[in-house]
Amino acid sequence: MTGRMTGDDAIRRKIEALATTLTLPTVKRALGTLEGEHPSHRRFGSDDIMDIRPYEPGDEARRIDWRTSARNGRPMVVHRQRQVTSRVWMLMDTGREMTGSCESGEMAWQVAANGLRMFAALSLRRSDDISLVCADSASITRVPFHGGFAQFEHTLDRALERPWNHARNMDALLDYARRISDRNALIVLATDEHALGEPQLATMRTIARTHPMVVIDVATINPFVARRRAVADADTGRRLPALLINAVSASEVDTHRSYLAAQLEAELQAGGSTLMRASSSEAMFRTFVHTVSISLARTGFSTRPATVVHTRDTAGKAGDRA
Secondary structure, three states: OOOOOOOOHHHHHHHHHHHHHOOHHHHHHHHHHHHOOOOOOOOOOOEEEEEEEEOOOOOOHHHEOHHHHHHHOOOEEEEEEEOOOOEEEEEEEOOHHHHOEOOOOOEHHHHHHHHHHHHHHHHHHOOOEEEEEEEOOOOEEEEOOOOOHHHHHHHHHHHOOOOOOOOOOHHHHHHHHHOOOOOOOEEEEEEEOOOOOHHHHHHHHHHHHHOOEEEEEEOOOOOOOOOOOOOEOOOOOOEOOHHHOOHHHHHHHHHHHHHHHHHHHHHHHHOOOEEEEEOOHHHHHHHHHHHHHHHHHHOOOOOOOOOOOOOOOOOOOOOOEO
C-alpha cells in the first residue's frame, strides 16, 4: 500500500494560485477552447460568439457553423462562450501499474491525480459539475462529490487511499466513457504511457467523435538508465538485473516511447482531443499552463507567455518502481 500522498504541497499551492489568479472570463475561454465550444441545450441558455473565421485544415468539423457558412459561401468556424454550467467527467486509472515510478520519484498515480486537480480547479471556478470515476480490474466506482475545490481534493485523496493490488482495466474504463450520454461533457482520462495500445486508441477515436476529451499521460522512469538505485517492475515487483542496465537499451526504450507518444498525440489531435504528457507533477503543471496559454491564443485572448514545457525531470529516490 502506498499510503497518503506527501511532498506535493508546493504543486497544490500552485494549482490553487492558478485558479484564483485567472479571471472567470479567462477560465471560460481556456476550457471552452479545449472542449470545442458547443451550444447549450438547456432552456433559456445563451451563447456569445467569441470568434468567426474561415475553416482551416485541422479544425474540428463540429465547430463549423452551417448558417454562417451559407451566408459567406465557404465553411466558417464559430467559437462560442457558453453561459451555462457543464459537466466534467474525470476518469482515473487506479490499476497497480499506476504505482510505477517517474523520474521525479513520484508514482504515476500521484502525477495523474495532480493533473486532475488542475482541471478541477478551473472547472469548479466555472461552476461545472464534476464526476470522479476510479477503475481497476476489480471494480469501476463513481465517487460522490459535492462542493468546492477543497472538497474535491479531500474526495480524491480518500479515493486514492487504496491497496493498489488489482491490475488496470483500460478497456472497461474507456467503455464507461463511451457510454456517457451527455455529448457536451468534457472527459478527462488520467493514466500512464503504457496503458494505451491500438485497441484503446480505436475506442478513443469513437469517443472523440461525440465528446471533447483530454488525456493526462504520465511518463514513467526508463528502467534501463543506470542509476544508484533499485528498479522493480510495478506489476510483478521483480527487480531489473544490473547487467541489463546499459546506454543502448536505455536509448532504445526512449526512442520507442517517443514514437508511441507522438503516435498518441497525432491520434488525439486528429479527433480534436488534447494530450498532456509529463513525467512529474511539476512538469505536468507547466504542460497545463502551456496548454491553457495556447488555447487562449487561439481565441485571440492575451495572457502572459507560458514557461517552455519540459517533460523530463531529475532522478527520483531509491527503491522506485518502473
